[in-house]
Amino acid sequence: MATGTAGNDSIRNLTISLMTETIFLKNDNSLYCFHGSLDYIQLFQMFLCFINPVFTIFGLTLNIFSIIILYKNQLKKPSNLLLFALVIADTMNMMVNLNFSYMLKYFGPIKTKPGYCSWEYGITGNTIIYGYYQLCFFIGTWGRGVNATIPVIITLERALAVFLPVTFTKLVTTRSALVSCSLAYIGWLIWNCFAISIGKVAHIEVSSGKFVSINTATDFFRQNYALIYIFFVYFVESLGSWVPKCFVILGCIVIGIRVRVSLLRRKRLSGIKAKLKWSPRTTRTLVTTCLIFAVTHAVNSFISAFVPISGTTPVLTYFLVYLAEFINLINCSSNFFVYVLCNRHLWKIFKGLIRWS
Numbered sequence: 001m002a003t004g005t006a007g008n009d010s011i012r013n014l015t016i017s018l019m020t021e022t023i024f025l026k027n028d029n030s031l032y033c034f035h036g037s038l039d040y041i042q043l044f045q046m047f048l049c050f051i052n053p054v055f056t057i058f059g060l061t062l063n064i065f066s067i068i069i070l071y072k073n074q075l076k077k078p079s080n081l082l083l084f085a086l087v088i089a090d091t092m093n094m095m096v097n098l099n100f101s102y103m104l105k106y107f108g109p110i111k112t113k114p115g116y117c118s119w120e121y122g123i124t125g126n127t128i129i130y131g132y133y134q135l136c137f138f139i140g141t142w143g144r145g146v147n148a149t150i151p152v153i154i155t156l157e158r159a160l161a162v163f164l165p166v167t168f169t170k171l172v173t174t175r176s177a178l179v180s181c182s183l184a185y186i187g188w189l190i191w192n193c194f195a196i197s198i199g200k201v202a203h204i205e206v207s208s209g210k211f212v213s214i215n216t217a218t219d220f221f222r223q224n225y226a227l228i229y230i231f232f233v234y235f236v237e238s239l240g241s242w243v244p245k246c247f248v249i250l251g252c253i254v255i256g257i258r259v260r261v262s263l264l265r266r267k268r269l270s271g272i273k274a275k276l277k278w279s280p281r282t283t284r285t286l287v288t289t290c291l292i293f294a295v296t297h298a299v300n301s302f303i304s305a306f307v308p309i310s311g312t313t314p315v316l317t318y319f320l321v322y323l324a325e326f327i328n329l330i331n332c333s334s335n336f337f338v339y340v341l342c343n344r345h346l347w348k349i350f351k352g353l354i355r356w357s
Contacts, residue, residue, distance in 0.1 A: 044106070047322035048103055053097050055097075055326065055333070058333065060091060062335070062337075065350065066083075067087055069346050070083055070087065071084070073349055079286060081178060082150060082153060083286070083289070085146070089144075089185075090143065090147055090331070091332070092142055093147050094143075095143065096136060096140030099133060099137065102133060104121075105117065105215075120212050126212075127213070134196050142185075142189060142192045144328075146184050148245075150184060151293045153180045153181070157286070159251055161282075162259060241301060248294045259283070284343070285346075288342050292331055296330060299324070303324040
């Protein structure tokens with residue numbers, strides 16, 4: 001089933017995945033992962049086991065550089081603290097692509113075509129693999145939620161800097177930045193603790209002495225499915241998708257207009273005919289980071305909205321679902337390039353690290 005893959009990309013699809021897997025247990029044929037040609041399996045395997053994990057390792061390496069650069073550039077500065085919190089969230093977000101338990105679920109060494117959508121290593125082995133599966137899912141979705149919230153805080157911080165420069169230093173301090181980031185992490189931590197609590201591992205005997213195990217829903221989830229689904233879709237998913245995206249896009253537009261107006265006013269008052277350039281590196285770095293977030297998430301939302309997920313999903317759907325995850329990886333890996341290209345001071349720190357190494 002493709003619903004399991006989309007669960008990494010959408011809170012709504014997480015609930016659908018758990019519920020459908022539970023219902024399908026009534027029919028042994030539903031345990032099969034793929035319905036269709038071998039092309040489905042090969043495309044699915046290409047993204048899940050090779051492209052996204054390799055790009056994730058590359059992105060993690062870049063994020064390590066970003067963390068070191070920000071640490072050397074004084075974390076006491078509110079802007080650096082916000083960027084640091086975002087890099088940590090991005091790093092956590094990418095863990096969903098290093099969930100090797102998920103890969104074993106579809107492409108274990110004893111799989112047969114089309115293969116069971118399960119783990120097949122005995123009850124003890126399956127339980128250990130399931131624990132790692134839940135750990136990666138927990139860290140990844142926690143980071144994904146925070147990743148959607150920090151850009152909102154950054155946009156608000158830059159709006160205060162542009163519109164209220166006199167009182168900005170009083171409103172935006174190291175303490176206020178730390179509190180804001182902590183609330184974002186704590187809020188999504190609570191949600192993710194609940195998210196993993198509604199799933200469980202189920203062991204199914206498929207032959208004499210041979211067990212397969214799958215991730216399915218708890219009785220609490222099944223009994224309260226309608227209420228939980230509404231809460232997920234209309235509240236939690238909104239806070240992790242279109243609400244922050246719209247806020248960041250509108251905020252960047254307003255900030256850009258404000259900066260443009262300030263430049264024109266300065267040019268008129270000074271009488272300079274040459275074109276004035278926008279120089280504040282902190283605003284440029286933060287706004288560029290938010291713009292990349294907005295663009296990548298907008299593309300992801302478009303794909304999620306128009307790609308149907310079903311047991312008879314065509315090859316195009318598998319491709320678009322994993323393309324959406326790849327775009328998310330681009331967002332999570334972009335911090336390093338934004339820092340060194342938009343901020344000369346951070347570039348100097350990076351060059352110092354290269355010389356030192």
